[in-house]
Amino acid sequence: IHRGPAPSADGVRPWPALAVLCLANFLVLLDATIVSIALPDVQLTLDAGIDEALWVLNGFLLAFASLLIVFGRLGDLFGPRTFFVAGLGLFTVASLLCGMSQTAGQLVAARVLQGVGAAALLPQALVLIAAIFLPERRGAAFGVFTAVGGVASVSGPTVGGLLVTELGWEWIFLLNLPLGAAGIVLAYRLVPDLRPGGRHRLDPVGVLLATAGLVGLAYGLVEGQRHDWGTVAGPVTIPGILGAAAVLLVLFVLWERRHPEPLIPLGLLRTRDFALATAVTLIISFAIFGLLVVFVLEAQAVLGMSPLRAGLAALPWTLALSAVAPAAGRLTDRIGGRLLLVTGLACCAAGLLGVAFVPTTGSSAAVFVLPFAVFGVGTGLTVAPAVTEAMRAVAPQLTGVASGVLNTARQVGAVLGAAVVGAVLQNRLAGELGRQAARRAGELPEPARDPFLAGVQEAAGRGLQLGTGQSGGVRVPAGLDPESAHRFAR
Numbered sequence: 001i002h003r004g005p006a007p008s009a010d011g012v013r014p015w016p017a018l019a020v021l022c023l024a025n026f027l028v029l030l031d032a033t034i035v036s037i038a039l040p041d042v043q044l045t046l047d048a049g050i051d052e053a054l055w056v057l058n059g060f061l062l063a064f065a066s067l068l069i070v071f072g073r074l075g076d077l078f079g080p081r082t083f084f085v086a087g088l089g090l091f092t093v094a095s096l097l098c099g100m101s102q103t104a105g106q107l108v109a110a111r112v113l114q115g116v117g118a119a120a121l122l123p124q125a126l127v128l129i130a131a132i133f134l135p136e137r138r139g140a141a142f143g144v145f146t147a148v149g150g151v152a153s154v155s156g157p158t159v160g161g162l163l164v165t166e167l168g169w170e171w172i173f174l175l176n177l178p179l180g181a182a183g184i185v186l187a188y189r190l191v192p193d194l195r196p197g198g199r200h201r202l203d204p205v206g207v208l209l210a211t212a213g214l215v216g217l218a219y220g221l222v223e224g225q226r227h228d229w230g231t232v233a234g235p236v237t238i239p240g241i242l243g244a245a246a247v248l249l250v251l252f253v254l255w256e257r258r259h260p261e262p263l264i265p266l267g268l269l270r271t272r273d274f275a276l277a278t279a280v281t282l283i284i285s286f287a288i289f290g291l292l293v294v295f296v297l298e299a300q301a302v303l304g305m306s307p308l309r310a311g312l313a314a315l316p317w318t319l320a321l322s323a324v325a326p327a328a329g330r331l332t333d334r335i336g337g338r339l340l341l342v343t344g345l346a347c348c349a350a351g352l353l354g355v356a357f358v359p360t361t362g363s364s365a366a367v368f369v370l371p372f373a374v375f376g377v378g379t380g381l382t383v384a385p386a387v388t389e390a391m392r393a394v395a396p397q398l399t400g401v402a403s404g405v406l407n408t409a410r411q412v413g414a415v416l417g418a419a420v421v422g423a424v425l426q427n428r429l430a431g432e433l434g435r436q437a438a439r440r441a442g443e444l445p446e447p448a449r450d451p452f453l454a455g456v457q458e459a460a461g462r463g464l465q466l467g468t469g470q471s472g473g474v475r476v477p478a479g480l481d482p483e484s485a486h487r488f489a490r
Contacts, residue, residue, distance in 0.1 A: 014132040020186045021125040022148040024088050028118040029149045033156025038169035048104035055108045058222045063115025065411035066214040070207050072123035072404020073263050080124035081193045087120025092180030098173035126403035130391045131194055143329020143384035150321040158311025206263035209252035216245030221419040277390035278409045284382050285413030290421035313365035320376025329384040337385030344381030351375025
């Protein structure tokens with residue numbers, strides 16, 4: 001990291017401002033993953049069922065993923081610091097409401113408010129970084145910012161396990177209060193109040209179409225497995241919701257082509273470097289959160305680790321990412337991002353293969369050190385250059401909407417990764433349990449065979465439902481032997 005507050009072209013001290021933006025980024029992305037470890041305690045304390053527990057996770061995710069583009073554009077129109085501070089304020093107040101919740105419904109509503117606040121503040125951070133740093137320092141700044149976000153994303157289970165064990169689940173939310181309040185004060189003192197250069201009009205039809213389409217897409221993906229990709233209620237089905245979301249997004253594109261001031265200028269998506277960087281962002285997010293689902297299952301259900309120990313087993317990933325990402329950002333400023341992206345994706349693939357095939361049913365946490373270190377290097381070489389190349393490719397007046405698109409791609413990738421990997425694991429679990437049940441049913445008296453098989457099918461249907469969202473908290477029904485669990489985890 002650059003030592004000393006090298007001013008930008010307009011005299012702003014960018015590194016202290018970056019520290020404030022990183023603090024908010026850390027709080028938001030930590031909250032996206034930290035909650036999973038507290039769900040059992042939340043269910044016990046608030047007498048919540050599994051559906052309500054899932055909505056504690058998914059309510060935040062739906063609001064967050066669906067509103068990023070809208071708030072990115074609003075930041076362009078009315079000033080990024082305004083929405084950054086407002087979003088951080090709402091996020092902090094919502095955290096207080098989460099910690100004070102007395103019922104599951106109150107907690108879910110507060111989590112939705114948290115998601116709205118997170119969606120308001122996060123796109124503005126990339127806009128502000130692009131504005132306050134000179135081009136030759138921008139890659140390093142994005143590297144630091146993305147390293148902080150990466151550390152927050154993968155350290156949620158570890159930090160959450162410690163807080164829940166020592167203080168109680170409420171403190172995973174109450175911890176945000178002093179940090180959020182400090183962030184608001186420091187933002188007014190250190191972050192410049194950039195204002196748009198001209199008057200613009202908001203596109204309300206575009207806002208409605210984009211928000212409804214993204215809500216439908218996110219809902220269908222995060223809730224699909226729980227409803228077995230079938231009926232939700234009455235005539236409403238998951239395929240129907242996803243189909244309606246696709247229609248709304250197509251209508252959004254058609255509308256934007258005709259609007260004089262579109263919510264997303266379509267020329268942005270035709271910019272090759274921005275489009276490629278956005279695709280890489282989605283892919284790497286898919287890999288990260290898909291890996292979290294598999295790793296938590298293997299570490300806790302197969303290898304018998306506690307949540308805290310499983311989080312510590314992933315520490316090499318966190319350390320490698322935090323060490324490599326800032327350096328990758330600086331290298332992007334000097335040599336460009338293409339070579340770094342290719343190298344990073346190759347390392348990610350190698351690390352994923354290591355996590356999948358190296359451990360055995362008797363492995364300790366040490367076996368994950370090298371695969372996670374390689375994966376951490378890969379994510380560090382990928383995330384920061386992708387952000388730098390994407391933001392470099394767009395005009396200054398479009399940085400807010402570009403940031404919203406980039407962050408939306410990251411969240412959609414996370415939802416896809418968890419949903420697809422969770423569905424594959426669910427099917428493998430059902431198949432393995434079915435085969436074992438068929439073998440053992442023959443040993444039972446005939447009147448007991450059908451109820452036994454029906455119970456096994458129900459267990460298979462419920463076994464992976466808790467936490468197959470971003471957090472990756474997975475539970476395996478009792479009765480599956482370790483070798484079989486390890487096979488379907490792989």
